[in-house]
Amino acid sequence: MIPRTLFSPEHDLFRETVRRFVENEITPHHAKWEKAGEVPRELWRKAGETGLLCPNVPEEYGGMGGDFLHSAIMMEEMARAGATGPTFYLHSDIVAPYFVDFGTEEQKRKWLPKMATGEVVVAVGMTEPSSGSDLQGMRTTAVRDGDEYVINGQKVFITNGTTADVLVLACKTDPKAGGKGVSLILVETDRKGFERGRRLEKIGCKAQDTAELFFANLRVPVTNLLGQEGRGFIHLMTQLTQERLIQAIRAVAASEAMLQWTIEYVSQRQMFGQTLADFQNTQFKLAEMHSEILGQRVLVDRCIELHLHGKLDPVDAASAKMITTETQGKVADQCLQLFGGWGFMWEYPIARAYADARMTRIGGGATEVMKQIIGRSLLPSLRKKREPERPAAEV
Numbered sequence: 320m321i322p323r324t325l326f327s328p329e330h331d332l333f334r335e336t337v338r339r340f341v342e343n344e345i346t347p348h349h350a351k352w353e354k355a356g357e358v359p360r361e362l363w364r365k366a367g368e369t370g371l372l373c374p375n376v377p378e379e380y381g382g383m384g385g386d387f388l389h390s391a392i393m394m395e396e397m398a399r400a401g402a403t404g405p406t407f408y409l410h411s412d413i414v415a416p417y418f419v420d421f422g423t424e425e426q427k428r429k430w431l432p433k434m435a436t437g438e439v440v441v442a443v444g445m446t447e448p449s450s451g452s453d454l455q456g457m458r459t460t461a462v463r464d465g466d467e468y469v470i471n472g473q474k475v476f477i478t479n480g481t482t483a484d485v486l487v488l489a490c491k492t493d494p495k496a497g498g499k500g501v502s503l504i505l506v507e508t509d510r511k512g513f514e515r516g517r518r519l520e521k522i523g524c525k526a527q528d529t530a531e532l533f534f535a536n537l538r539v540p541v542t543n544l545l546g547q548e549g550r551g552f553i554h555l556m557t558q559l560t561q562e563r564l565i566q567a568i569r570a571v572a573a574s575e576a577m578l579q580w581t582i583e584y585v586s587q588r589q590m591f592g593q594t595l596a597d598f599q600n601t602q603f604k605l606a607e608m609h610s611e612i613l614g615q616r617v618l619v620d621r622c623i624e625l626h627l628h629g630k631l632d633p634v635d636a637a638s639a640k641m642i643t644t645e646t647q648g649k650v651a652d653q654c655l656q657l658f659g660g661w662g663f664m665w666e667y668p669i670a671r672a673y674a675d676a677r678m679t680r681i682g683g684g685a686t687e688v689m690k691q692i693i694g695r696s697l698l699p700s701l702r703k704k705r706e707p708e709r710p711a712a713e714v
């Protein structure tokens with residue numbers, strides 16, 4: 320393996336803490352949470368106590384004051400264990416940055432410390448039944464009425480939807496202005512007019528709670544506006560590079576884990592008087608997957624390094640997202656094949672990983688959206704066209 324050079328000894332210690340937490344507090348319970356369709360709130364508080372939430376948020380707002388490498392370690396260790404239920408990365412590295420980057424001092428002081436302790440769980444609501452990739456088609460409105468916004472509409476596929484205390488909600492504050500009429504508004508879920516719909520049944524990521532949300536004449540004070548009115552879409556777009564990189568980090572770590580489980584399995588599985596590992600076909604498959612993942616590991620580490628210096632290009636992040644998630648799907652399929660019928664059994668991590676992997680080519684910008692972004696960037700005549708992209712906000 321090409322050695323990784325990104326992490327300091329302090330990061331390595333943090334990784335050990337995360338790994339212990341995952342082994343003790345998550346892995347033994349994950350199957351139970353899959354049946355429940357959500358993880359218990361207690362887990363969020365334990366993660367907060369252990370200092371695992373909001374690692375990248377400044378200390379003055381209750382975070383660890385770490386860097387993006389701490390966040391990457393969290394994502395890698397969770398992905399390595401196939402722990403797709405607890406959506407810490409969404410809370411800490413997709414939603415918290417909206418507060419840090421666009422929140423008022425009051426909003427930051429009110430919410431970030433509680434997010435870091437796990438007392439408050441957050442979600443982001445963008446997708447609607449009729450608008451996913453094309454976010455500008457959203458219909459949820461927030462109409463100004465004196466010192467309040469009145470919100471009406473609905474969202475779908477919202478991760479943490481049934482458990483979140485606060486939503487970062489994308490709304491049209493000026494429906495006639497297209498992308499320029501979108502604003503981000505903080506919505507506390509105990510407000511009158513908020514209703515949670517079904518918790519949606521999914522084919523994978525089953526311990527993750529994913530819900531429909533409804534808003535009927537829900538009133539929030541105008542001080543709940545996050546960032547500037549009408550600049551919500553731009554605020555969302557500024558986070559795209561990190562969101563794409565997060566998907567790439569998770570995908571490559573999941574691929575590495577699947578390959579490792581498969582190496583262990585084929586080494587002990589007996590058939591025809593030898594192990595499954597003794598077949599040339601097995602060795603060739605492992606070699607192909609290993610080499611592809613290795614290349615992506617080096618790419619993703621370089622992207623992380625650039626991102627730490629604020630120099631990662633969003634199009635390069637799109638390339639990383641696209642190829643790592645495509646590979647994740649391929650690796651899941653080929654590894655499962657080597658597990659035979661056992662690979663089709665839910666009790667085997669590879670079966671869960673196979674189902675979970677299907678999501679990553681859709682969310683965070685579908686593969687086709689990534690291709691369009693990358694393709695246009697290569698063609699001078701098309702470079703200036705609006706990105707067909709929507710922000711990630713999925714799991």
Ligand SMILES: Cc1cc2nc3c(=O)[nH]c(=O)nc-3n(C[C@H](O)[C@H](O)[C@H](O)COP(=O)(O)OP(=O)(O)OC[C@H]3O[C@@H](n4cnc5c(N)ncnc54)[C@H](O)[C@@H]3O)c2cc1C
Pocket residue numbers: 442443444445446449450451452453475476477478479521524529678681682683684685686687688691707709711712713714
């Ligand atoms: C488990 C899960 C969790 C999620 N969590 C959240 C969340 O927390 N918050 C949130 O707001 N949303 C969330 N989402 C929604 C997610 O972001 C959307 O599913 C995603 O953006 C795709 O939108 P869509 O499902 O409406 O598909 P559509 O936009 O209808 O796209 C369908 C397909 O059309 C094709 N396509 C799309 N655009 C293009 C293009 N430009 N060129 C060519 N082909 C294209 C792709 O193949 C795509 O898969 C979640 C979704 C899932 C499944």
